[in-house]
Amino acid sequence: KQEVTQIPAALSVPEGENLVLNCSFTDSAIYNLQWFRQDPGKGLTSLLLIQSSQREQTSGRLNASLDKSSGRSTLYIAASQPGDSATYLCAVTGNFNKFYFGSGTKLNVKP
Amino acid sequence: GAVVSQHPSWVICKSGTSVKIECRSLDFQATTMFWYRQFPKQSLMLMATSNEGSKATYEQGVEKDKFLINHASLTLSTLTVTSAHPEDSSFYICSAGGTSASYEQYFGPGTRLTVT
Numbered sequence: 714k715q716e717v718t719q720i721p722a723a724l725s726v727p728e729g730e731n732l733v734l735n736c737s738f739t740d741s742a743i744y745n746l747q748w749f750r751q752d753p754g755k756g757l758t759s760l761l762l763i764q765s766s767q768r769e770q771t772s773g774r775l776n777a778s779l780d781k782s783s784g785r786s787t788l789y790i791a792a793s794q795p796g797d798s799a800t801y802l803c804a805v806t807g808n809f810n811k812f813y814f815g816s817g818t819k820l821n822v823k824p
Numbered sequence: 825g826a827v828v829s830q831h832p833s834w835v836i837c838k839s840g841t842s843v844k845i846e847c848r849s850l851d852f853q854a855t856t857m858f859w860y861r862q863f864p865k866q867s868l869m870l871m872a873t874s875n876e877g878s879k880a881t882y883e884q885g886v887e888k889d890k891f892l893i894n895h896a897s898l899t900l901s902t903l904t905v906t907s908a909h910p911e912d913s914s915f916y917i918c919s920a921g922g923t924s925a926s927y928e929q930y931f932g933p934g935t936r937l938t939v940t
Contacts, residue, residue, distance in 0.1 A: 745928070756830075756917055756933035757868075802867060809873065809881075810856060810921050812929055816867045 719815035734788040736803035744806040793822045830932035844904045847918030853898035854920035862915040874901040908939040
């Protein structure tokens with residue numbers, strides 16, 4: 714069964730810092746990997762989707778990379794802002810379109 | 825973009841009663857929808873796959889007689905929590921698929937269920 718792990722579980726940084734969130738998965742047979750943001754008590758906001766054939770995707774200050782063979786993905790956030798404070802989840806898509814989520818990284822960006 | 829809605833956004837019910845949660849794809853048709861549960865400070869756990877016109881497929885450990893899923897149309901799936909207990913209190917989120925080429929999922933805003 715697919716296992717998705719996210720490190721670190723929590724991260725606190727001062728505003729303006731660049732940071733990296735890590736995601737690893739045990740089964741490399743995935744269709745895609747997606748990064749989400751979740752605010753407290755809210756649903757999911759999709760940030761970036763990387764197809765299995767792609768190496769990275771960029772959106773604004775966010776850059777996500779995928780190394781399928783090693784089962785790893787990173788989310789790079791440049792020039793962090795207090796508004797970036799949230800929980801970040803990565804998920805991989807396996808057979809039958811099933812999503813497997815990591816446990817998330819709770820980010821706090823201090824003003 | 826693709827939009828998925830859920831209703832209600834939050835509900836409080838008494839122990840022993842049943843509650844129904846709706847998941848709708850507003851601007852696209854979804855032959856498959858998924859239901860997830862999220863306990864406080866934990867990640868999302870897939871409960872079941874809802875297939876239009878056929879029975880849902882449940883993940884291991886999820887009671888199908890307790891969590892009834894009906895996928896009546898290409899835009900609507902419902903999750904009914906029967907004989908709810910306080911331990912069923914959770915955040916329930918549904919998702920619906922986009923095109924099969926992308927395998928992208930669009931998530932609803934979630935439903936907060938509190939059983940007293």
